[in-house]
Amino acid sequence: MNIGLLGMGTVGGGVYNAIVERDLGLSVKRILDCRALPGLEKLQTAAFQTILDDPSIDLVVETMGGDEPAFGFVLAALNAHKHVVTSNKLLVSAHYRELHEAAAQNGVQFRYTAAAGGGIPWLYNLARAKRCDDILSIQGVINGTTNFILDGMYTQNGDFDEMLSEAQRLGYAERDPSADIDALDTQRKCALSASLAFDAYVPAASIPTAGIRHITKEDIAYCKNLGRVCRLMFYASRADEGVCAQVEPVFVPGDSAAATIRGCGNMITLTGKHLGELTMIGQGAGREPTGVAVVQDILDIAQGLIQAPFSTAEAAVCATAPYRYYVRKDGAQYVSEPISAAQIHKEGADFFARIAE
Amino acid sequence: MNIGLLGMGTVGGGVYNAIVERDLGLSVKRILDCRALPGLEKLQTAAFQTILDDPSIDLVVETMGGDEPAFGFVLAALNAHKHVVTSNKLLVSAHYRELHEAAAQNGVQFRYTAAAGGGIPWLYNLARAKRCDDILSIQGVINGTTNFILDGMYTQNGDFDEMLSEAQRLGYAERDPSADIDALDTQRKCALSASLAFDAYVPAASIPTAGIRHITKEDIAYCKNLGRVCRLMFYASRADEGVCAQVEPVFVPGDSAAATIRGCGNMITLTGKHLGELTMIGQGAGREPTGVAVVQDILDIAQGLIQAPFSTAEAAVCATAPYRYYVRKDGAQYVSEPISAAQIHKEGADFFARIAE
Numbered sequence: 001m002n003i004g005l006l007g008m009g010t011v012g013g014g015v016y017n018a019i020v021e022r023d024l025g026l027s028v029k030r031i032l033d034c035r036a037l038p039g040l041e042k043l044q045t046a047a048f049q050t051i052l053d054d055p056s057i058d059l060v061v062e063t064m065g066g067d068e069p070a071f072g073f074v075l076a077a078l079n080a081h082k083h084v085v086t087s088n089k090l091l092v093s094a095h096y097r098e099l100h101e102a103a104a105q106n107g108v109q110f111r112y113t114a115a116a117g118g119g120i121p122w123l124y125n126l127a128r129a130k131r132c133d134d135i136l137s138i139q140g141v142i143n144g145t146t147n148f149i150l151d152g153m154y155t156q157n158g159d160f161d162e163m164l165s166e167a168q169r170l171g172y173a174e175r176d177p178s179a180d181i182d183a184l185d186t187q188r189k190c191a192l193s194a195s196l197a198f199d200a201y202v203p204a205a206s207i208p209t210a211g212i213r214h215i216t217k218e219d220i221a222y223c224k225n226l227g228r229v230c231r232l233m234f235y236a237s238r239a240d241e242g243v244c245a246q247v248e249p250v251f252v253p254g255d256s257a258a259a260t261i262r263g264c265g266n267m268i269t270l271t272g273k274h275l276g277e278l279t280m281i282g283q284g285a286g287r288e289p290t291g292v293a294v295v296q297d298i299l300d301i302a303q304g305l306i307q308a309p310f311s312t313a314e315a316a317v318c319a320t321a322p323y324r325y326y327v328r329k330d331g332a333q334y335v336s337e338p339i340s341a342a343q344i345h346k347e348g349a350d351f352f353a354r355i356a357e
Numbered sequence: 358m359n360i361g362l363l364g365m366g367t368v369g370g371g372v373y374n375a376i377v378e379r380d381l382g383l384s385v386k387r388i389l390d391c392r393a394l395p396g397l398e399k400l401q402t403a404a405f406q407t408i409l410d411d412p413s414i415d416l417v418v419e420t421m422g423g424d425e426p427a428f429g430f431v432l433a434a435l436n437a438h439k440h441v442v443t444s445n446k447l448l449v450s451a452h453y454r455e456l457h458e459a460a461a462q463n464g465v466q467f468r469y470t471a472a473a474g475g476g477i478p479w480l481y482n483l484a485r486a487k488r489c490d491d492i493l494s495i496q497g498v499i500n501g502t503t504n505f506i507l508d509g510m511y512t513q514n515g516d517f518d519e520m521l522s523e524a525q526r527l528g529y530a531e532r533d534p535s536a537d538i539d540a541l542d543t544q545r546k547c548a549l550s551a552s553l554a555f556d557a558y559v560p561a562a563s564i565p566t567a568g569i570r571h572i573t574k575e576d577i578a579y580c581k582n583l584g585r586v587c588r589l590m591f592y593a594s595r596a597d598e599g600v601c602a603q604v605e606p607v608f609v610p611g612d613s614a615a616a617t618i619r620g621c622g623n624m625i626t627l628t629g630k631h632l633g634e635l636t637m638i639g640q641g642a643g644r645e646p647t648g649v650a651v652v653q654d655i656l657d658i659a660q661g662l663i664q665a666p667f668s669t670a671e672a673a674v675c676a677t678a679p680y681r682y683y684v685r686k687d688g689a690q691y692v693s694e695p696i697s698a699a700q701i702h703k704e705g706a707d708f709f710a711r712i713a714e
Contacts, residue, residue, distance in 0.1 A: 018489055018631060119632050121485065125478060132375055132652050257638060260614045274375060274645040275476050281614060281636040288631040295489050305662050 001026050001302050004051035004082075006073055007064035008033040008040075011087050011114070014291020015061055019298075026298060029057050032073075048073050052080050059301065061294060062086040071095055078102040078110060085297040087114035087290055090179075093188035093204045096195065097312040109307055111297040116189040117142060119289025120282040121296065122268050126196055127308035133272035135197040137237035142189045144264030144284040145173045145180040146212055146232040150249075151262055153220050154229055160215055172264055172285075183211035183232060186247045190234035196308050197236065197270070198243045200315030207234075207317060208341045209247040214351045222326060222333050223251050223353070229259035230353055235320070242316030246341045249353035251326055256356070257281070324355040358383050358659050361408035361439075363430055364421035365390040365397075368444050368471070371648020372418055376655075383655060386414050389430075405430050409437050416658065418651060419443040428452055435459040435467065442654040444471035444647055447536075450545035450561045453552065454669040466664055468654040473546040474499060476646025477639040478653065479625050483553055484665035490629035492554040494594035499546045501621030501641040502530045502537040503569055503589040507606075508619055510577045511586055517572055529621055529642075540568035540589060543604045547591035553665050554593065554627070555600045557672030564591075564674060565698045566604040571708045579683060579690050580608050580710070586616035587710060592677070599673030603698045606710035608683055613713070614638070681712040 003019070005012055008031050019026050030051045031043045048069075051057055060077040062084060064070045070091050074084050079102060086092065092099065092112045103110035113123045129135065141147055145167055152163040164181070167173035179185045184204075191204035212232055223230045228251040236245035252258040257279060261267045266284030271277050283289035300306070322338035329349040336344070344352055360376070362369055365388050376383045387408045388400045405426075408414055417434040419441060421427045427448050431441050436459060443449065449456065449469045460467035470480045486492065498504055502524055509520040521538070524530035536542045541561075548561035569589055580587045585608040593602035609615040614636060618624045623641030628634050640646035657663070679695035686706040693701070701709055 014631075022489065024489060120635065121482065124485075125482070128478065128481075128653065131656055132379065132381060133649055255617055257614050257617045260612055260617060272649070274371075274649045276640045276643070276646055277638075278477065278640075279636075279638040281634075281638070283633045283635075286633070289633055292490055292629070292631045296485065299488055303663070306660070 001059055001298070002029040002057050003027065003298065004030045004032070004054070004057040004060045006032045006048070006060060006062045006070070008035070008037055009063065010287045011290045011294065012063035014287040015063060015294045018291045018295045024295070024299060025302065030054065052076055057082060059083040059085065059298060061298070062088055062091070063294065064088070065090070067091060067094055074099060075102055078106050078108055081106050081108055083109045083301050085294055085301070086112050087294055088112070089115040089185065089188045089192060093191050096201060100310045100312060109301045111301065111307070112192070113297050114290045114293035116192050117266055117268055118144070118284040118286065119293050120266055120268060120280045120284065121293065122280055123193065123196060123308060124296070124300070124306065125280065126193065126270055127306050129270055129272055129275060129278065130197070130309070131306070133274045135238070136271045136273055137235070138193050138197050138268070138270050139233060139235040140266065140268035141231050141233055141258060141261055142266050142268055142284060143180055143183070143186045143232060144266060145177065146183070147261060148172050148264045150212065150230050150232065153215070153217070154224070157217070159217050181211050181213045183209050183247050186232060186234050190236060190245055190247050194236035194243055194245050195310065198238050198315060199309065199311045200243060201312050202236070202243055202245060202315050202317060207245045207247055208345055210249065210345070210352065212249055215249065216351065218333065219328055219351050219353070226251060227254045228252060229254055231258050231261070233258070239318050241318045243318070244320045245317050246320055248341065250356050251353050252356045326353045326355060328352070358416055358655070359386040359414050360384065360655065361387045361389070361411070361414045361417045363389045363405070363417060363419045363427070365392070365394055366420065367644045368647045368651065369420035371644040372420060372651045375648045375652045381652070381656060382659065387411065409433055414439060416440040416442065416655060418655070419445055419448070420651065421445070422447070424448060424451055431456060432459055435463050435465055438463050438465055440466045440658050442651055442658070443469050444651055446472035446542065446545045446549060450548050453558060457667045457669060466658050468658065468664070469549070470654050471647045471650035473549050474623055474625055475501070475641040475643065476650050477623055477625060477637045477641065478650065479637055480550065480553060480665060481653070481657070481663070482637065483550065483627055484663050486627055486629055486632060486635065487554070487666070488663070490631045492595070493628045493630055494592070495550050495554050495625070495627050496590060496592040497623065497625035498588050498590055498615060498618055499623050499625055499641060500537055500540070500543045500589055501623060502534065503540070504618060505529050505621050507569065507587050507589065510572070510574070511581070514574070516574050538568050538570045540566050540604050543589060543591050547593060547602055547604055551593035551600055551602050552667065555595050555672060556666065556668045557600060558669050559593070559600055559602060559672045559674060564602045564604055565702055567606065567702070567709065569606055572606065573708065575690065576685055576708050576710070583608060584611045585609060586611055588615050588618070590615070596675050598675045601675055601677045603677055605698065607713050608710050609713045683710045683712060685709070
């Protein structure tokens, strides 16, 4: 199978290395990138049209990130009857319907396992579990950057700005960290996971979401006193009227598996009617784990393996059950009576976190 | 696909229910069982030959357990060009080579994902990871019965006999619990996992193994004082001279994921050269999770999905690196200097457990 690779950055480089390392029956025919790629000049092109017009290219890998020009390229590739694999959650969540429909209309596949969970084969196993089970709920820690910050604040007693700078220094956080710390990245991954789990299109923007931008040492100290650890988590479940979903900081019990997730780790759980809970823990990001996840998608297409079903019918996102929340507001810290996520968003707070059952 | 089901016990019943619950393109044509099966009389047979001679049966599911007559039936089914799926780890580990070779010679598939990890799609994901990564090591908690006992001793301050009786009362332990508490069950699952991970046949009996039959409240108290939790674990890794493997109680750090595995839970980790650590936590046993795992194997065969490669060339099982051990011997309790598993087995002790790094 011949591949056109869009973007030779961190993930693209991991994909390239994993493909050339062993005989997988895959060949990188062209690489679209404007930067110098020493030793790869023969493969390199600066014109996407070269890839689009090459009938020998069966599959396009998009690892550029961002919306445009990635969206235009991916849509054109699908319309040219080429399979597409991407690691770009922003792209997939922003254009979920159009991309899935274009793939279906053109009889090709569109896969993005690496877009949620990095190296963890989460979306693939979710699709596999769905073959013979009903998914009741999904939840987890799916953003490595914020987990690095929260873990650092807990274990090293650091403050938020310190830990964010450290994450940026190590390459775990972008210069503009908004998508991570405001939980938009988690929101997108939640939307992709819930859409697959519950056979309905869950728009990212419809998920009530709170991040960790305003968390302080005082919040962590209060959390510790409760015998808990703070994690940024997503949660989604099937409901009579649609899908319940939310993204927010959660104080999890100190003896839970989520409390043990160190650094940039991810932990994602599905609950099946028959299977019960199945949890996967692994590297949610990084050149090599994400690169391997992309290559696994390519091999699944080449070998005709399980494709995640999708639905473009939009789900109503409905209110979750009331929970108790830790709240810091106007200098006061307290644990609320059970209230809904909608209510806590409406009332506002300097920082809040759900108290896990 | 038409199925002949051997044994309508706990797992067999789970398989039957999962198949009839939804349209999977699967049909149970015959059930071999001598017990009364009200409502299923038309499917029931007491003669395996009926299944063997039925050319419309493509696949045999073996959930009887034990060695004979399961072995004879499974071998005959393979030789009659029928695929076989089993949950029987004793059968697979006792006749690994002969069964794999019979399947290969007859051009049919032999799968047993449910034999190691119950409802956790462990062996399937291990095979999938191997497609484009080198597996460096595997390890984990893969026996629910002993985890129930160890978790109970830790959290309820119970003694071994109490917790074993409780496990038996709840149906988590057999009347003769030897296979679980002497770690032979874990040893078999380790052998199956290591054989797949490292492309070599690892005989179960070649793995140095110690169980928890002689663990006492005093051992647990010592473990707690070290800030640790006791788990029965397997470990295997690739080595220059073959495969390192061992099964033994381990004192794991109190803030590790393994310490959070409650009751009958299982937790299994693979470390890939590219992927890093990937951990799966779930239900290692039980009617429904195990039933679903068997049905997933059937669907994988029906859909032509990834088949685990196998090798019947025997691996040399070599010594692991030296570790420190907790030792109780002649009334004294201490932590040893780093010594090999071979040495600790040779010296003998009333109870010992490896101190995890």
